[in-house]
Each structure stands twice: as structure tokens, then as C-alpha cells.
Amino acid sequence: MPNDPDPIPVGTAGTVAGIYPQRGWMQIDVNWDNGRSLMLSIPDDCVERLPRGE
Template identity: 75%
Template sequence: MKTKRDFKAGDRVRLIEMGDDPDPIPAGTTGTVAGVYSQRDWLQLDVDWDNGRSLMLSIPPDRVERLSGGTSESNSSS
């Protein structure tokens, strides 16, 4: 499971999957983490998406990868 230290405000991320939202952000969309909130057994990321939307992720079930220096690290539910 991912913890708060896996993400921080200012991190750049790319969405892999957001399956449960009625109006999801499209997979592949990039954005900037605005806030990180650890819950009991899941993580909530507040993301300002590059397409102009602002929508939180719940990990799990949402899946995102953190971008860093032209490479990416997968940070998803497993």
C-alpha cells in the first residue's frame, strides 16, 4: 500500500485508471499534486489536472504514476 511519503504536493503525476467516478479524468492525463491525505487504509490525492479540472484520487482503487525527470515510477493499488 502507498503511504503519504510516496507523494508530496508539487509532484507531477499521470493517471493510469479512474474506474469508479461518473465523470472520470481520461487515462493518460497529467497533473500536479496539490495535497496528500492519508486515510486508514487508503490515500487521497488532490490533483490539479492539466486539462483544467481539479479532482481527487482515492488510491486504491484509482491508479496513478508519479513522473520524475523524464521517467516514471508506478504508484498504484496492488
Template identity: 70%
Template sequence: MNGNTNFKAGDRVRLISMTDDPDPIPAGTTGIVVGVYPQRDWLQLDVDWDNGRSLMLSIPPDRVERIDSAPKPQQGE
């Protein structure tokens, strides 16, 4: 599972790819993990996305990365 079992509720994540959803979250979207449900050989993450959607991920095939919880300042600020 590529070390993806160490996600926990409250983690900030950025979507890398979501290939099997008919209405996918756009790559690069960030959100917060609200639930983690380990399965036998995959992981289900319940994410509240910053764009207002709530959608579960199935890892694999979906891919996310953990990011810093503090927002980074925009260039020029």
C-alpha cells in the first residue's frame, strides 16, 4: 500500500490523481481527512475537499499526498 496506511483524521492532503470516478475531484485540490477505513489490501479515505465537496478516495488507485496543515503564503505577500 506504499505507506498510505498512516493517514489519520485531521491530515491535510492534496489529490494527485483520481482515475475511476465519473465526476472526479480535480488533481491538485486540497482537503482534510475526516475518516480512515483500512481494508484488506487498500485504504478508503473520507475527505472534505476545500472546494466544498465531500468524496471518499480508494487508495489505490486514487493517489494523494499529505501536506502541511498551515497554508503557504502566496507569492508577493
């Protein structure tokens, strides 16, 4: 999250709460395990999808 003044720390896990396709990109609403909620902007933000239960 290169432009966020208070980014989610690298390695933090979360649960996708919503996906909102845009033209050429997506917003993904995430409830992070550290108690925060913050939307991702894909492709700008770098994330890794894990299988459920990990």
C-alpha cells in the first residue's frame, strides 16, 4: 500500500468482505486480523491469496 500514511503491516492476514470491480482495476474491502478495515486497490497494492484456514 505505497500511498497509505498508515499502511497495514506486511504479513498481516485478513478476510475479504467485498469486491468492487472498476474499469481496469478492483477495490477489495478487507477486514484485517489486526482489527482494521481498509480497501485494497488492485493492481496497485500487492497481496497474496491464501487458502481458507491458513
